[in-house]
Amino acid sequence: MFGKSKKANSYQLVGRKVPYLFISPWIIGFLVFTLGPLAFSLVMSFFDWPITSDATFIGIDNYKKMFTNDPQFYKSLWITLKFAAIFVPLNLVIALILALLITQPVKGMKFFRTIFYMPAVVSGVAISIIWGWIFNSEYGILNYILSLIGIDGPRWLIDPKWAILTIVIASAWGVGTMMLIFYTDIKGIPAEIYEAAAIDGASPLRQFISITIPSITPTILFNVITSVIAALQQLTLVILLTGGGPLKSTYFYGLYVFNNAFKHHRLGYASANAWFMFIVILILTMIIFKSSSTWVFYENEVKKEGKKKK
Amino acid sequence: MKMSKKHKVIIYGLLGLFSLYFLLPFVWVILSALKTQAEVFSFPPKIFPKVPQWHNFVDAWNSQPFGTYLMNSVIVTVMTTLGQLISCSLVAYGFARYDFKYKNILFVLLLATMMIPWDVTMIPLYMEFNLFGWINTLKPLIVPAFFGSAYYIFLLRQFLMNIPKDLENAARIDGANEFQIFFKIFVPIMKAPLILIAVLNILLVWNDYLGPLIYLQDQSKYTLALGLAAFKGVHTLQILPIMAITLVMIVPPVVVFLFAQKYIVEGTSGSIK
Amino acid sequence: MKLVKSILSVAIASGLLLAGCSSSSGNGGSDKTADGKVKIRFATWDVGDDVKLQQGLIDKFNETHKDINVVLEAYGSDYDTKITAGMGAKDAPDVMYMWNYPQYKDALEPLDSYIEKEGAEYKDNFYETLWNYNSVDEKVLGLPVGYTTHVVYYNKALFDQAGVEYPKAGWTWEDLQATAKKLTNKETKVTGFAFSGKPDPYDFEMYLWGNNAAYVDKNGKLKGNLDSKKSVDVFEMFQKMEKSGIAITSEGSGDTEMKSGKVAMFVYGAWGLTPLKEAGIDYGVVELPKFKDGKSVSILSSSGISVSKDSKHKKEAFEFIKFWTNEEANKARIAFELPVLKSVVKSEKLEQDELRSVFYSMLEKSDGYTPSSFIVDDWSEVSDNLNLVFEQIFNPSSLMDPKKALSSVVE
Numbered sequence: 005m006f007g008k009s010k011k012a013n014s015y016q017l018v019g020r021k022v023p024y025l026f027i028s029p030w031i032i033g034f035l036v037f038t039l040g041p042l043a044f045s046l047v048m049s050f051f052d053w054p055i056t057s058d059a060t061f062i063g064i065d066n067y068k069k070m071f072t073n074d075p076q077f078y079k080s081l082w083i084t085l086k087f088a089a090i091f092v093p094l095n096l097v098i099a100l101i102l103a104l105l106i107t108q109p110v111k112g113m114k115f116f117r118t119i120f121y122m123p124a125v126v127s128g129v130a131i132s133i134i135w136g137w138i139f140n141s142e143y144g145i146l147n148y149i150l151s152l153i154g155i156d157g158p159r160w161l162i163d164p165k166w167a168i169l170t171i172v173i174a175s176a177w178g179v180g181t182m183m184l185i186f187y188t189d190i191k192g193i194p195a196e197i198y199e200a201a202a203i204d205g206a207s208p209l210r211q212f213i214s215i216t217i218p219s220i221t222p223t224i225l226f227n228v229i230t231s232v233i234a235a236l237q238q239l240t241l242v243i244l245l246t247g248g249g250p251l252k253s254t255y256f257y258g259l260y261v262f263n264n265a266f267k268h269h270r271l272g273y274a275s276a277n278a279w280f281m282f283i284v285i286l287i288l289t290m291i292i293f294k295s296s297s298t299w300v301f302y303e304n305e306v307k308k309e310g311k312k313k314k
Numbered sequence: 315m316k317m318s319k320k321h322k323v324i325i326y327g328l329l330g331l332f333s334l335y336f337l338l339p340f341v342w343v344i345l346s347a348l349k350t351q352a353e354v355f356s357f358p359p360k361i362f363p364k365v366p367q368w369h370n371f372v373d374a375w376n377s378q379p380f381g382t383y384l385m386n387s388v389i390v391t392v393m394t395t396l397g398q399l400i401s402c403s404l405v406a407y408g409f410a411r412y413d414f415k416y417k418n419i420l421f422v423l424l425l426a427t428m429m430i431p432w433d434v435t436m437i438p439l440y441m442e443f444n445l446f447g448w449i450n451t452l453k454p455l456i457v458p459a460f461f462g463s464a465y466y467i468f469l470l471r472q473f474l475m476n477i478p479k480d481l482e483n484a485a486r487i488d489g490a491n492e493f494q495i496f497f498k499i500f501v502p503i504m505k506a507p508l509i510l511i512a513v514l515n516i517l518l519v520w521n522d523y524l525g526p527l528i529y530l531q532d533q534s535k536y537t538l539a540l541g542l543a544a545f546k547g548v549h550t551l552q553i554l555p556i557m558a559i560t561l562v563m564i565v566p567p568v569v570v571f572l573f574a575q576k577y578i579v580e581g582t583s584g585s586i587k
Numbered sequence: 588m589k590l591v592k593s594i595l596s597v598a599i600a601s602g603l604l605l606a607g608c609s610s611s612s613g614n615g616g617s618d619k620t621a622d623g624k625v626k627i628r629f630a631t632w633d634v635g636d637d638v639k640l641q642q643g644l645i646d647k648f649n650e651t652h653k654d655i656n657v658v659l660e661a662y663g664s665d666y667d668t669k670i671t672a673g674m675g676a677k678d679a680p681d682v683m684y685m686w687n688y689p690q691y692k693d694a695l696e697p698l699d700s701y702i703e704k705e706g707a708e709y710k711d712n713f714y715e716t717l718w719n720y721n722s723v724d725e726k727v728l729g730l731p732v733g734y735t736t737h738v739v740y741y742n743k744a745l746f747d748q749a750g751v752e753y754p755k756a757g758w759t760w761e762d763l764q765a766t767a768k769k770l771t772n773k774e775t776k777v778t779g780f781a782f783s784g785k786p787d788p789y790d791f792e793m794y795l796w797g798n799n800a801a802y803v804d805k806n807g808k809l810k811g812n813l814d815s816k817k818s819v820d821v822f823e824m825f826q827k828m829e830k831s832g833i834a835i836t837s838e839g840s841g842d843t844e845m846k847s848g849k850v851a852m853f854v855y856g857a858w859g860l861t862p863l864k865e866a867g868i869d870y871g872v873v874e875l876p877k878f879k880d881g882k883s884v885s886i887l888s889s890s891g892i893s894v895s896k897d898s899k900h901k902k903e904a905f906e907f908i909k910f911w912t913n914e915e916a917n918k919a920r921i922a923f924e925l926p927v928l929k930s931v932v933k934s935e936k937l938e939q940d941e942l943r944s945v946f947y948s949m950l951e952k953s954d955g956y957t958p959s960s961f962i963v964d965d966w967s968e969v970s971d972n973l974n975l976v977f978e979q980i981f982n983p984s985s986l987m988d989p990k991k992a993l994s995s996v997v998e
Contacts, residue, residue: 026405350867
């Protein structure tokens with residue numbers, strides 16, 4: 005295509021390069037910092053590598069073992085999917101409710117906004133200690149408070165039935181980031197649209213459904229995808245709060261991979277585990293993305309299609 | 315727009331309820347930071363310290379070179395935020411406002427980098443940084459930010475996709491070149507999301523623990539998050555200093571947030587849509 | 588597709604390049620300081636004041652050794668993650684603290700030839716038991732730095748309130764249970780005894796030893812050992828204490844519960860000495876109880892100091908670890924670590940110390956046992972399985988029958 009008639013096409017040629025110029029920082033970063041390590045880990049997934057000594061090539065044995073001879077693999081996968089199924093929708097809904105709440109024009113909102121955001125600022129080490137205190141079943145604060153009102157609190161971190169919920173409660177504490185993303189987007193919706201709707205007699209609920217939600221579908225898509233990733237890779241909280249217990253009920257996939265790598269020193273096997281999850285998340289993301297064409301509305305695409313129709 | 319009384323009551327009720335969930339653990343942290351060791355562990359729990367132990371903060375701060383850590387944290391946070399803002403705005407703009415060959419493949423690749431399991435790429439990345447001679451410097455923490463992170467690029471792209479196409483077409487007809495359009499028209503429009511990204515990045519980098527743990531070695535290079543973790547040993551947990559330093563560490567990101575709020579509130583309304 | 592192809596080829600090339608680096612020894616950054624001294628990187632897992640003290644000792648070493656510069660790296664609770672990453676990238680510290688020798692043995696330099704040069708007296712001044720814990724396959728992989736045996740801590744105030752006599756060395760597990768029963772009080776929420784609800788299998792083996800059992804035999808076989816009658820008895824005894832309410836299981840090691848002042852006794856290492864004092868608990872320590880037809884024996888949690896196999900300055904590194912384990916250093920660390928040199932224990936009169944002497948008498952009683960972690964090939968995995976089974980036995984929501992649980996894991 006290039007070089008047919010250089011002169012005539014010179015403007016277009018620049019034009020064609022322009023998008024690549026814009027995205028070039030990321031491409032360079034990808035080639036330098038991401039691609040090599042990623043490929044390395046893929047190569048390693050075909051090796052037996054005990055870290056403290058040399059790696060030996062073992063073909064697909066790691067994958068074979070993972071799928072046929074490691075019950076913990078399936079257990080951890082299942083627990084993680086279960087966690088994601090609770091965590092993702094719950095977090096989205098809470099974040100959205102909070103974002104709506106803090107856009108309400110009432111007094112003291114700046115204060116509440118800050119409070120809701122603050123937990124997201126606390127580092128993981130402190131969070132785990134705080135929740136460890138609160139949820140300790142014998143001498144914890146929560147069960148103490150419950151006992152004052154005559155309730156015999158559950159054994160939060162000891163009873164496998166409650167442990168996942170405990171993790172959900174503790175991780176939802178950091179919902180402030182997602183809230184802020186929704187909030188920024190909602191704030192970008194022009195006030196005139198709401199005013200017009202109010203004049204037409206639309207109730208606040210009606211306004212929310214037909215104005216707010218459609219306008220923020222792009223950020224909903226973003227939050228869905230990033231929280232699916234976060235849920236499937238959740239590690240910090242379980243490693244610090246439960247260590248995978250009780251009775252391995254919170255032995256999430258992230259912890260499974262981490263322990264295979266750093267506790268059992270089987271980095272080749274851990275690479276195979278990690279690559280499997282990588283593919284799972286990738287496929288999930290693609291599905292969500294494909295589906296998004298039916299429920300996400302971008303202003304610039306709406307316009308484009310409109311033109312096509314003409 | 316006026317609000318009915320009932321409406322207000324519901325809103326304050328909800329605000330109060332959520333505040334309890336978000337604030338109570340905090341209150342407990344603050345109260346604990348002011349207690350003596352014995353008070354922290356006593357049961358039934360004592361709510362207030364008998365005598366507030368303000369010196370806990372001083373002791374914690376002086377127990378390690380936290381002045382140096384603060385300095386390092388500030389350098390890393392400021393530099394990465396700068397890097398992310400520059401690179402992400404360019405890259406996101408490229409993905410959101412142009413059609414080009416391989417765009418979809420490249421975008422999927424971009425998304426895929428968010429899913430990379432760090433456990434297994436960490437060691438090869440370590441080797442690479444070691445090859446560059448960057449281990450035990452702040453470079454591994456800072457330099458990659460100048461090439462953008464998929465999370466922010468994706469976020470910004472979502473905002474940019476939601477801006478009508480007419481905008482740059484009008485400017486093109488007026489004879490503006492592509493970079494003029496980006497700087498003159500889109501950078502101002504992106505103000506709110508860019509500030510959001512700055513806030514998110516500050517938060518993330520400020521608390522980042524694994525990166526510094528792996529790439530830094532001696533104390534003169536440590537960041538605050540590493541210093542905080544250093545109160546936790548294999549068999550020891552120094553609760554009072556952890557609580558005190560946690561509280562100190564919260565202050566800068568919250569102050570940033572207070573300032574940023576104003577700009578986010580202004581939003582992008584009026585200029586587009 | 589061309590793009591995909593080229594990306595793939597670049598990926599494979601860079602992956603292989605990195606793989607190449609990993610098998611060559613890598614340059615490990617600068618190994619000389621600016622003024623031409625040999626730089627020795629020393630990694631410690633200690634935190635807080637301990638690190639300050641260690642830095643002071645290092646400064647002393649650097650002052651007296653003009654050609655060596657030791658740099659301290661303190662990694663706290665994530666020590667293992669950090670040095671594992673360093674080893675994987677062929678950039679491990681020259682000198683590092685070590686306890687889990689079986690797992691790291693291939694990355695450590697055997698020290699026998701170095702020690703031989705120091706003469707027999709040098710080696711004899713360390714407690715013999717400690718050499719076992721710092722060797723794998725008859726090879727010494729680290730010099731002993733510190734150790735702890737496990738003892739029973741008891742809360743004097745709670746004993747006084749209940750009018751119960753303090754326990755004495757030579758007591759039995761029956762005595763402990765009787766004492767715990769007297770101390771337990773539902774009204775005041777006081778419990779007689781606390782133990783971990785998911786005990787670390789490494790630590791828990793000492794109870795089996797006390798009852799003349801072990802997890803495995805010499806060949807590392809679980810069957811017939813872990814599920815033997817004598818082993819099962821131990822688990823049943825602990826479970827019974829829990830069921831009858833005279834003991835609670837802890838989410839941790841029991842130290843948090845002890846600090847609350849509501850637990851009268853628990854088993855712990857020397858790590859508890861300072862923190863419990865700081866938490867305002869007036870405590871005493873006593874040897875572990877004996878089993879009826881058995882003994883009072885403790886496992887050792889020992890720490891040593893090792894040299895990386897990949898270090899380019901092993902001579903200097905050994906010079907440093909020798910310094911780190913000498914009398915002066917043992918004395919300097921006395922507030923944090925139980926000395927491992929007989930001469931220091933003698934000169935500091937530790938055998939007369941009310942608290943510390945208990946750890947030494949436990950040490951003498953615990954000679955001649957080898958933890959299963961040194962026998963079994965894949966201990967980290969076995970340990971994981973055991974951990975889960977122990978939890979099934981002690982977790983109040985499962986309380987599995989020990990015999991059934993243990994026989995399920997030996998298969």
